[in-house]
Amino acid sequence: ETGVTQSPTHLIKTRGQQVTLRCSSQSGHNTVSWYQQALGQGPQFIFQYYREEENGRGNFPPRFSGLQFPNYSSELNVNALELDDSALYLCASSPSGKSSYEQYFGPGTRLTVT
Amino acid sequence: DQQVKQNSPSLSVQEGRISILNCDYTNSMFDYFLWYKKYPAEGPTFLISISSIKDKNEDGRFTVFLNKSAKHLSLHIVPSQPGDSAVYFCAASKPTGNQFYFGTGTSLTVIP
Numbered sequence: 748e749t750g751v752t753q754s755p756t757h758l759i760k761t762r763g764q765q766v767t768l769r770c771s772s773q774s775g776h777n778t779v780s781w782y783q784q785a786l787g788q789g790p791q792f793i794f795q796y797y798r799e800e801e802n803g804r805g806n807f808p809p810r811f812s813g814l815q816f817p818n819y820s821s822e823l824n825v826n827a828l829e830l831d832d833s834a835l836y837l838c839a840s841s842p843s844g845k846s847s848y849e850q851y852f853g854p855g856t857r858l859t860v861t
Numbered sequence: 862d863q864q865v866k867q868n869s870p871s872l873s874v875q876e877g878r879i880s881i882l883n884c885d886y887t888n889s890m891f892d893y894f895l896w897y898k899k900y901p902a903e904g905p906t907f908l909i910s911i912s913s914i915k916d917k918n919e920d921g922r923f924t925v926f927l928n929k930s931a932k933h934l935s936l937h938i939v940p941s942q943p944g945d946s947a948v949y950f951c952a953a954s955k956p957t958g959n960q961f962y963f964g965t966g967t968s969l970t971v972i973p
Contacts, residue, residue, distance in 0.1 A: 751904070780961070789865070789950050789963030790905070803959035837904055848893050848958055852904030 751840050751853035759859045760828050768823045768856045770838035777843050778802070779821045780850060781813060784835040796821055797843070825858075833860045864888045865953050867964035875972050880938040882967050884951035887932065891953040891962075896925060896936045899948045899966070908949075909936070941971045 752771045760766050772779050778797045782790035792805035796815035810826040819840070825832055835857050839850035866885045874880045882896075892913040897905035911918040911925045911934070918925050924937045938945055948966045 782963075787965070789867075789952075789965045790961075792960050792962065795959045797959070803957070805960060839904070848895065848910060848954060849907050850961070851907065852897075854902065854904050 751838060751851050753836075753838055753853040753856050755856060756854070757857045757859075759861060762828055762830060762860055764828050765824065765826045766828060766858060768825075768836050768838075768858070770821045770823070770840075770853055772819045772821070772838075772840035773851050775842060776840035776851070777819055778841045779815055779819065780839045780841070781821075781823045782837040782839065783807070783832075784837060784855070785831075786834070790837055793823065828860045830860050833858060863965070864891075865951060865962045865964040867949075867951060867967050869967050870965070871968040871970070873970045873972060874941045876943055877940045880936075880941045880945065880969055880971070882936040882938075882949050882951075882969065884934045884936075884964055885932060886934075886953050886962075888953070888955070888962075889932070890955045892956050893954045893958070894925070894927060894934050895952045895954075895961075896923075897950045897952060897963075898945075899950065905950055938969075941969075943971045943973050945969060946971050 780795040781793040784790045794804040795802045799815045812824045815821040835855045837855045839852045841850045895910040896908040899905040927934045950966045952963045
C-alpha cells in the first residue's frame with residue numbers, strides 16, 4: 748500500500764506567477780485536504796475535496812483553488828503568488844466514514860516565492 | 862484567530878521519564894481531537910485521538926486526556942524514548958469533520 752505522495756518536493760517561484768502542486772492520495776482514500784504550514788506555525792487548513800467536490804474551505808482567498816480527479820489525486824493551484832505564500836504545503840488523504848478523522852499526510856512541497 | 866493553542870514551543874525530558882504535552886482550545890464546538898507527530902522532512906503522522914464523549918484514551922505508551930470544562934487536552938508519553946523526539950501537533954475538528962484546526966506544535970527532545 749503506497750502512502751501519500753506530493754510533487755514537486757521544492758519549488759521556487761517569482762511574485763505574481765502561478766503554481767500547481769500535486770498530490771497522490773493513499774489507496775482507497777476518497778477525501779483529500781490541503782494545508783499551508785508557515786515557518787514556526789501549525790498547518791492551516793486551505794480546503795478539502797470529497798469525491799471531486801469541494802467539501803470545506805478555510806480562510807484563504809479565491810486565488811487558492813483545487814481539483815480532485817476521479818482517481819482521487821489532486822492539485823492545489825495558487826495564482827498571483829505573494830511573498831507570504833512561501834510555506835510548506837501539505838496534502839492529507841483520509842478514507843470516508845468514521846475513520847475520516849484520521850488523515851494521512853504527504854511529506855509536503857516547500858514553496859519559496861521571491 | 863488561533864483556536865487551538867500549544868503554549869510550550871519546546872520540552873526536554875530524560876529518557877524513561879514522563880513527557881506531558883499540553884493543548885488548549887477555545888471553540889466549544891470541537892468534538893474530536895487528535896495528536897500528530899512530525900519528524901523533519903516528513904509530513905505529520907497520526908498518533909492518537911479522542912472523542913469529546915470520552916475523557917481518556919490510551920494506546921500503548923501514549924495517553925490523551927481531555928478536560929472539556931477547561932477546554933484542555935494533554936498527551937502523556939510514558940516512558941519517553943529518544944525516538945519520541947519530534948514536533949507534536951494537537952488538532953481539533955467540529956462535528957462536520959471537514960476542517961481541522963492545528964496548534965503551533967511542541968518540539969519534544971528526549972535526552973538519552
